Structures are given as structure tokens and as C-alpha cells.
Amino acid sequence: MFEYDAPYYFAGLPFTARQVPRKLAWLLGRGQIRQVLKGVYVDVRIPDTLELRVAAARLVVPEGAVVCGRTAAWIHGIDTTALGSEEFVSVHWTRESVETVEIEGLRLTSPVATAVELAMRLPRPFALSAVDAFLRTGMADRSALRAASAAYEERPGHHQSQDILRYADRRAASxxxxxxxxxxxxxxxxxxxxxxxxxxxxxxxxxxxxxxxxxxxxxxxxxxxxxxxxxxxxxxxxxxxxxxxxxxxxxxxxxxxxxxxxxxxxxxxxxxxxxxxxxxxxxxxxx
Missing domain, CATH: 3.40.960.10 (VSR Endonuclease)
Structure with a gap:
């Protein structure tokens, strides 16, 4: 038996990797699973928690990599609506030296580093809504973001980040x-x-x-x-x-x-x- 023919199981029902696309469509159609991250699905009875988001990221992030960008923001609890027009978050990771934190054994960029990165890289409206959301959670404040952004002065997007940080405000409720x-x-x-x-x-x-x-x-x-x-x-x-x-x-x-x-x-x-x-x-x- 080839490795890709080893059975997968959902609710006790076996199926092979070759059947995954058809089975996914069937299970989604029956409302038995939902997508939590691009390419990662879960039983609808499992609540959306920090532990679930970390487990989902572990399935698709390479060993030793640091989760960053929109994926890190999503794990930190930022609503996907604030991060872009896509309904589900794509997987972003890096091997660069950045400020990190560890959650449930998964390394990801810190809230401050994540907010600065998004201020630089996201389209302007989503850059502002993402930074506003970080400020609203209390995981970052504007002075810390401004101090951290100084390290990216020569990077593309630095000018936009300064514009975004100037207008960011934790009082924005959505x-x-x-x-x-x-x-x-x-x-x-x-x-x-x-x-x-x-x-x-x-x-x-x-x-x-x-x-x-x-x-x-x-x-x-x-x-x-x-x-x-x-x-x-x-x-x-x-x-x-x-x-x-x-x-x-x-x-x-x-x-x-x-x-x-x-x-x-x-x-x-x-x-x-x-x-x-x-x-x-x-x-x-x-x-």
C-alpha cells in the first residue's frame, strides 16, 4: 500500500488522500466541518479557541519557522475582517530574526512586531484596521509601535507604516x-x-x-x-x-x-x- 493510500478518518469513517477533495466538499456541504485556516478544516463541534488556532498553524508551518503577518495576527486573536478581504487567513511564516513569543509551543512574532509588519505590508485600509484592533486589545500601544517601527526605516512600506501609526486609535470599535x-x-x-x-x-x-x-x-x-x-x-x-x-x-x-x-x-x-x-x-x- 502506498503511503498516500493510508486511510484518514472523520467521525469514524475512513477515506484515502485521493478522496480528500470530494470528501471535503461532501463534509462541508453537510455542515459537519468548517475551514479555520487555508487548507485546514475542523469538526464544527470544536469551538474556536487559541489552542485550535495554534494546532491548525502547526499542521502547515514548517518546523523551526516563525509564524508572522496575518497568520500571527489571527492567532493573537485579531478578527479576519480587520486583516483583509479574504474570508480565511493564508499561512505566513519567516525564518528571519524577529521579536517572537511562544504560545503552546508555537513561535510567532510578538503583537508589537506583528502590528508593525501589517502596518507596512497590508493595503492602507486594512493596515489601519489591523493596527486599531491590536491597540484595542491592549497587546500593543502606539508608543511601543512607533519605537519598534524605527528598526524598519530602510524597509519597503516604512513610510506607509508611519502614516498608519499616526492615525491609529484604540477607540475604533470595528x-x-x-x-x-x-x-x-x-x-x-x-x-x-x-x-x-x-x-x-x-x-x-x-x-x-x-x-x-x-x-x-x-x-x-x-x-x-x-x-x-x-x-x-x-x-x-x-x-x-x-x-x-x-x-x-x-x-x-x-x-x-x-x-x-x-x-x-x-x-x-x-x-x-x-x-x-x-x-x-x-x-x-x-x-
Missing amino acids: PGESWLRLRLIDAGFGVPELQLRVDGADRVYRLDLGYPEGTVDGRRLGLEYDSDQWHSGPRAERRDEKRRTQLEALGWHVIGVRRTDLWGSYPALELAVGAFLCQHPRLPRRW
Whole structure:
């Protein structure tokens, strides 16, 4: 018997390596397994834990290598949405001398080293959302990131990393808020305030970000990222409309922004904000 004919088992059922593609499709279709890392699958009954992520990486990372990049960020607990447009994380590893930590016997770049690398290498919107996420976890702070980035001064991407670290903010509560903030900064509107508190008659409101200085008509501008998960459907839309009507009465004009507004090709967002702030946006868009 050839080595590749040795049986694999899932739920007690044997199959050979030659049957893997067909079996994977069958098991995925039946909802019995899920993909946790590109090329690595697990029984759906197994919870997503640090131990699972480390075990998955061990299956595909060469012996003696150091896990880095998006894979290291994923193991450190950063949401894949903040790391790129791909649903599942690819495997990244290095043999270079870098600052490392060890988790469950697996060597990977430290949170600070990982955040600096992503600030240099990811596309700008994902670079910012990744660094914001690291700051939000408390595993890294901005001063430590700036100090660590000095060692990469001659490396490609260093200029971008300095730009990203200048605007990174732990108060961003989601990747969408990070992307929205970068769009406003790129358009020349200045850095918006984050997590704005608005006191109402009987409740306190929180706005994702905005410009609290009064404009020509005395109103202030707030913007909110409306994710599909929490802001879809008639009930959610009625709730959002009621809330924004209440904020309007308190002197705030609120613009709700969807993912399609951020990633579409037309600069409708910049034009709407520019019209309210009486500023010409800086165009064309950078991303």
C-alpha cells in the first residue's frame, strides 16, 4: 500500500488522500466541518479557541519557522475582517530574526512586531484596521509601535507604516469604523473625533465618529458605520431612523455608511461630507 493510500478518518469513517477533495466538499456541504485556516478544516463541534488556532498553524508551518503577518495576527486573536478581504487567513511564516513569543509551543512574532509588519505590508485600509484592533486589545500601544517601527526605516512600506501609526486609535470599535475614518482623513476633512457622546433628555447617545464643531447652520456632523450584521432588515432600519431623528433634534446631522459606500468606486461619501462641512474633498480617492 502506498503511503498516500493510508486511510484518514472523520467521525469514524475512513477515506484515502485521493478522496480528500470530494470528501471535503461532501463534509462541508453537510455542515459537519468548517475551514479555520487555508487548507485546514475542523469538526464544527470544536469551538474556536487559541489552542485550535495554534494546532491548525502547526499542521502547515514548517518546523523551526516563525509564524508572522496575518497568520500571527489571527492567532493573537485579531478578527479576519480587520486583516483583509479574504474570508480565511493564508499561512505566513519567516525564518528571519524577529521579536517572537511562544504560545503552546508555537513561535510567532510578538503583537508589537506583528502590528508593525501589517502596518507596512497590508493595503492602507486594512493596515489601519489591523493596527486599531491590536491597540484595542491592549497587546500593543502606539508608543511601543512607533519605537519598534524605527528598526524598519530602510524597509519597503516604512513610510506607509508611519502614516498608519499616526492615525491609529484604540477607540475604533470595528474595522468598518477604521476604514471610514481613513476615507475622511484621505479626503482632507481632518481627523474626526471618535466615540462622541451626545446627551439627550432621557438617554446618552454614542456616535462612531464625527466633527463636533458647529457648521454654518449650527448643526454638527456625525457618521456611523452600519454593518450588515446589526443594521439590516426593516426592524433595524426603523430603529436607526428613529435614533437619527432624535439626534437631529439635538443638533446633529448623522450619515449612516454601509460597506458598499466605503468600497464602491463613486466618491458619494466624500461629496456628502464635503457639502455639509462646506469643504471641497480631496479627490480622486486613494483607495
